Amino acid sequence: MNVEKIRKDFPALDAGKQLIYFDNACTTLRPVQVMQKMNEYYKEYPSCAGRSNHRLSMKVNEEVMKARKNIANFFNAKDDSEVIFTRNTTESINLIANAFKLKREDIVLGSDKEHNSNLLPWLLAERRIGITRKIFKFNDIEDFKNKIKGVKLVSIVHTSNVDGTSNDVKEMIKISHENGAVVLLDAAQSAPHKELNVRKLDADFLACSGHKMLGPSGIGVLYGKKELLEQLTPFMMGGDTVNNTTYDGFEIKALPERFEAGLQNYSGIIGFGEAVNYLKKVGLDNIESHEKELNKRITGGLVEINANIIGPKDANLRSGIASFNIGNINPHDISLMLNAKNIMLRSGMYCVHSWFNANKINGSVRASLYLYNTKEEVEIFMKHIKDIAKLVR
Amino acid sequence: MVICLIALPVFLILGIFSVKYRLLAKEAFRCFFKTVTLKPCDTGLDQKIKSEITARLMWWPPLASIFYNRFNVISWVFAILIITSTFFVGQGAYNYAVYGNCNGENSNQFCIFNVVRAEQPEKEACSKIENEHELHPEKIKIDGYPVRGDPDAKLTMVEYGCFGCPYTKKAEPVVRGLLKEFAGDVNLVYYNVPLSIHKYSIEASKAASCAREHNKYWEYHDILLENQDELSDGSFARFAQEIGLDEKEFSECFNSSKYDNYINESYNGALAVGIYGTPTFFINNVSLVGPQDYRTLKKMIKDELEK
Ligand SMILES: Cc1ncc(COP(=O)(O)O)c(C=O)c1O
Numbered sequence: 001m002n003v004e005k006i007r008k009d010f011p012a013l014d015a016g017k018q019l020i021y022f023d024n025a026c027t028t029l030r031p032v033q034v035m036q037k038m039n040e041y042y043k044e045y046p047s048c049a050g051r052s053n054h055r056l057s058m059k060v061n062e063e064v065m066k067a068r069k070n071i072a073n074f075f076n077a078k079d080d081s082e083v084i085f086t087r088n089t090t091e092s093i094n095l096i097a098n099a100f101k102l103k104r105e106d107i108v109l110g111s112d113k114e115h116n117s118n119l120l121p122w123l124l125a126e127r128r129i130g131i132t133r134k135i136f137k138f139n140d141i142e143d144f145k146n147k148i149k150g151v152k153l154v155s156i157v158h159t160s161n162v163d164g165t166s167n168d169v170k171e172m173i174k175i176s177h178e179n180g181a182v183v184l185l186d187a188a189q190s191a192p193h194k195e196l197n198v199r200k201l202d203a204d205f206l207a208c209s210g211h212k213m214l215g216p217s218g219i220g221v222l223y224g225k226k227e228l229l230e231q232l233t234p235f236m237m238g239g240d241t242v243n244n245t246t247y248d249g250f251e252i253k254a255l256p257e258r259f260e261a262g263l264q265n266y267s268g269i270i271g272f273g274e275a276v277n278y279l280k281k282v283g284l285d286n287i288e289s290h291e292k293e294l295n296k297r298i299t300g301g302l303v304e305i306n307a308n309i310i311g312p313k314d315a316n317l318r319s320g321i322a323s324f325n326i327g328n329i330n331p332h333d334i335s336l337m338l339n340a341k342n343i344m345l346r347s348g349m350y351c352v353h354s355w356f357n358a359n360k361i362n363g364s365v366r367a368s369l370y371l372y373n374t375k376e377e378v379e380i381f382m383k384h385i386k387d388i389a390k391l392v393r
Numbered sequence: 394m395v396i397c398l399i400a401l402p403v404f405l406i407l408g409i410f411s412v413k414y415r416l417l418a419k420e421a422f423r424c425f426f427k428t429v430t431l432k433p434c435d436t437g438l439d440q441k442i443k444s445e446i447t448a449r450l451m452w453w454p455p456l457a458s459i460f461y462n463r464f465n466v467i468s469w470v471f472a473i474l475i476i477t478s479t480f481f482v483g484q485g486a487y488n489y490a491v492y493g494n495c496n497g498e499n500s501n502q503f504c505i506f507n508v509v510r511a512e513q514p515e516k517e518a519c520s521k522i523e524n525e526h527e528l529h530p531e532k533i534k535i536d537g538y539p540v541r542g543d544p545d546a547k548l549t550m551v552e553y554g555c556f557g558c559p560y561t562k563k564a565e566p567v568v569r570g571l572l573k574e575f576a577g578d579v580n581l582v583y584y585n586v587p588l589s590i591h592k593y594s595i596e597a598s599k600a601a602s603c604a605r606e607h608n609k610y611w612e613y614h615d616i617l618l619e620n621q622d623e624l625s626d627g628s629f630a631r632f633a634q635e636i637g638l639d640e641k642e643f644s645e646c647f648n649s650s651k652y653d654n655y656i657n658e659s660y661n662g663a664l665a666v667g668i669y670g671t672p673t674f675f676i677n678n679v680s681l682v683g684p685q686d687y688r689t690l691k692k693m694i695k696d697e698l699e700k
Pocket of ligand 1: 188351
């Protein structure tokens with residue numbers, strides 16, 4: 001993997017800007033290939049798919065189909081129609097929370113380290129339908145086994161955006177299926193950083209966002225096994241979700257269109273397809289090991305200055321994320337100081353307030369890496385981190 | 394918290410030039426408002442400022458550390474400095490408004506407002522004289538010219554003016570105010586320089602000289618300037634009448650050529666001093682061209698009186 005060559009694809013990293021971007025868990029930078037592909041839609045065939053029958057419309061159809069295929073292949077889905085376009089992970093999870101047939105006292109199981117996007121939809125369902133929620137300790141298989149009895153739906157984060165650790169989802173899916181539960185994976189932080197094979201994992205549903213994997217913002221995906229998707233009751237309907245309507249009824253379209261109501265974000269869809277291509281070309285395995293390599297360096301430096309690393313000290317377990325605190329320095333102060341040095345990263349609770357509150361941690365600083373980050377960047381970062389550590393009294 | 398107190402005026406001023414700072418000023422205001430209502434500042438502005446400055450001090454870690462860890466104390470110190478300096482600026486402005494000097498009533502110390510003012514006026518002068526812009530106070534000859542105020546005053550202010558010159562008119566209230574304020578200490582010699590660019594300026598000189606014969610020079614001088622816009626062939630006799638001169642006597646004088654020479658000589662005398670525009674003021678050897686700010690002249694007079 002040639003990082004220098006990759007960096008040339010990212011205009012935001014132009015040498016003159018001297019930007020060190022370590023906020024990839026929030027959103028990633030985008031390569032020119034994606035931008036060009038998005039623009040191509042607006043320049044060359046800016047029209048509707050699936051409705052009109054003129055040449056431009058056909059071209060959009062074709063490009064959307066290609067993108068869907070790319071993404072289906074990316075996750076090794078059995079069929080392209082198992083890929084539904086949404087706005088983002090959040091919308092994908094909400095779609096399931098509203099469309100999956102849940103009734104009073106059905107149990108939904110989640111971990112104790114879920115993003116608000118995978119907590120709030122279920123909290124709402126609890127109030128709306130009266131489902132029961134259960135929580136197990138993140139990546140604790142024993143706890144998971146203890147809680148799985150009678151569960152209807154398991155909705156869990158794959159890789160945590162707090163510390164980069166992952167749930168052993170393969171094992172959890174197996175256990176869930178043995179207990180008759182369906183599993184939804186929040187793959188917002190895993191899909192961009194490691195090879196994901198929905199068939200090998202046997203995942204039932206999977207949600208992810210384009211913007212966290214070099215793709216456009218405003219486009220995400222819900223993957224679902226065909227037979228399960230077909231059982232869902234669409235909760236948003238409108239243009240292009242039906243073949244025919246009368247004043248009293250409708251004939252719903254096949255998958256995946258029935259879930260894609262209204263005119264779609266074609267440019268986003270097409271750009272997402274291109275982003276996935278880009279990742280595939282570089283190779284997810286390469287990306288994963290590159291991130292781990294950099295994270296090892298960061299972790300080494302953090303240990304040296306006695307920082308409190310959130311999660312295990314072993315960088316191998318934390319993918320490309322290093323989440324930490326330095327003494328009693330306010331994490332926002334650290335990110336602001338680094339910002340003054342042109343290093344962008346995030347501080348706070350990253351929409352996982354529930355976990356931070358439960359653990360009585362007042363937020364942290366998070367460096368999250370991606371394929372275009374370099375050893376040199378890590379060195380500069382660590383130099384500033386060491387300076388900041390000197391502020392501790 | 395306290396830092397917002399400092400940030401608010403700073404960003405308000407910077408905000409005049411850039412929207413970015415206007416937003417920050419808004420934030421500072423909100424933060425400041427919260428602080429005075431004893432609520433925590435929730436805008437994060439204090440944090441931003443603290444971190445930004447700490448980062449800039451990182452080249453010397455001990456300094457950065459002191460700043461970071463003592464931020465609250467330091468911002469209090471700055472806040473107090475700002476409050477006290479605001480107080481002194483206010484006091485200076487008050488002094489300047491009331492006494493014409495920002496240092497207080499009887500001070501001769503440097504006051505920035507005065508200096509700035511004293512340097513600008515030359516554009517505001519009537520001129521058609523092709524002189525070098527170089528004045529020779531040593532060549533001033535004022536014997537026999539009309540004196541206003543106590544003839545034995547310690548200090549004489551000389552004004553070269555023209556009855557037709559609007560700037561001479563403009564300077565008049567200041568001159569009179571000063572004569573009143575320094576009555577007994579300062580008098581004024583008015584040296585008339587009839588500029589050809591102003592119609593009736595020669596006639597006005599003549600008329601004033603005629604009035605002087607009856608000790609009514611200053612009354613006539615004042616009425617001329619007051620009615621500068623209405624000078625006409627008929628106005629001179631009317632003014633004479635208004636100030637109580639005998640109409641016939643005045644007309645005889647006015648229509649004669651008895652002052653032609655005097656007026657000419659006066660004019661040449663002014664040229665010799667290097668006068669190139671009216672009004673020009675001399676206070677001893679200091680010259681000022683154009684109408685002057687009251688405070689500037691006052692300060693100069695004071696300086697000279699105290700020498
Ligand atoms: C683990 C996880 N789930 C869900 C989300 C939500 O993603 P989006 O805002 O794109 O819907 C994020 C984003 O930070 C995340 O990290």
